[in-house]
Structures are given as structure tokens and as C-alpha cells.
Amino acid sequence: MKVHIFQHVSFEGPGSIDLWLHARQAHVTTTRFYEHDALPALNDVDLLIIMGGPMSVNDEAALPWLRDEKRFIAEAIAARKAVLGTCLGAQLIASALGARVYPGLQKEIGWFDIVARPPSAGGGNEKTLFQLPETTRAFHWHGETFTLPDGATRLAGSAACALQAFQYGSRVIGLQCHLETTPADAEALLTHCREELATAQGSAYVQTPEEIRAEPVETYRQMAALLTSLLDFITRP
Secondary structure (H helix, E strand, O other), X not given: OEEEEEEOOOOOOOOOHHHHHHXXXXXXXXXXXXXXXXXXXXXXXXXXEEOOOOOOOOOOOOOOHHHHHHHHHHHHHHOOOXXXXXXXXXXXXXXXXXXXXXXXXXXXXEEEEEEEOOHHHOOOXXXXXXXXXXXEEEEEEEEEEEOOOOOEEEEEEOOOOXXXXXXXXXXXXXXXXXXXXXXXXXXXXXXXXHHHHHHHOOOOOEOOHHHHHOOOHHHHHHHHXXXXXXXXXXXXX
């Protein structure tokens, strides 16, 4: 399997996705936009993984490479490639599909549950939709949200953000939350984005560094296991 990763900043990498890639002996290449790497050839990609980052999908004037990235994502989806986006990555998928990305009512930073949409909520053939657990403890670090792309199905939401996960077709999933986070990843965000965390304190949906660090290791293991199931789902034959 040929896997390509879009990485926007040095401190938001694939995290626990690396375990899945190693177990499947995937051939992995990466475009590091912060190092001005080139985009791959679409034929060289079976699975596209789009990571997070502190920028907005709307920052095209300051970061013109966002236009090329969104164009590539749209082409990958049209070519029926498997695509997974987390946080900014999910917003980029949504934008590439024509949805609007905009500031949310509040930031969501720390550990909060996401809740799967009710089975009766409709929006597609249930057999082709990824089934999330009823509730999942997940890591979050975002201030923007987006509208559901036309033709997509909402898979989950949270108290702070109605659209936490969506699926488009049978091989494209966007996750607003960070299921890939490891303890080292959480610490990296606390280090590199501490100013954002400080300015957002006081919100019911923003935890302190101490609260973030106190999450048990078992939560990280459960997220990694769920992400393994999700990746297996979108890359199934």
C-alpha cells in the first residue's frame, strides 16, 4: 500500500497512525508544507492522510500552497482514493468538497466525548458507513468548524462541536478530533500552542495543561484501536 501524508507543522505528525502503517508494511511518503515539499503524483497514492495544524483553510493569501493542497484532495476523492483527515485535515476535506469553514462558537481543547449520530439519523446506506462507538473519549484542539459537505453523512458530534466526524462516499472520513494523539503529541501541542491555550482559559470546553496531562494512558490506547478500525475500513478492498 502506498500512503502519502500531508503534514502542515513539525509538531503535528501521524502519531499512533505510525503503528498501523508499520503493521501493514506500507510505503510511506510525506509532503511537509512547512518545508515547501512538492505534491506527489496522484497515481503514487492509495491512501492520503491529512494532518492538523494551527492555520486556517481560509489562509490562502498568506499560505498559497493551501490552494494546491485542496485541489489535490479534491482530485484524490474524485479518483476514489482512501482519504483520512484529522482536525485541519477534516476541514481541508470539507473545503475541497465545497463546504464552508468558519470560527466555532468556542474553542474545544482537551479531552471531551464525541457521540455517534443516532442510527435513525439517515444520510446513506448504513452498511457503507463507519460505525463509531456510542461515545468515544477523544482529544481536541480546534477553534474552527465547518458545514457538512453536500453528499456527506455526519458520523458524530460533541457538546461543543456538532460536526466531529463525517464520511463522504465509502472511502473518505474527516475527524475534527485527534484520535491519532499520543502522550508525546499532546505534550508537543502544549508546548507549541501554549499561548492559544492561555488565551482560551475559562471556557467550559478548554482544559488546563494539568487536566490534559492527567488523562490515563488507556484513553490513548482506545483511540489508537478505534483509529486502526477506521483505517482498515476506508482501505478495505
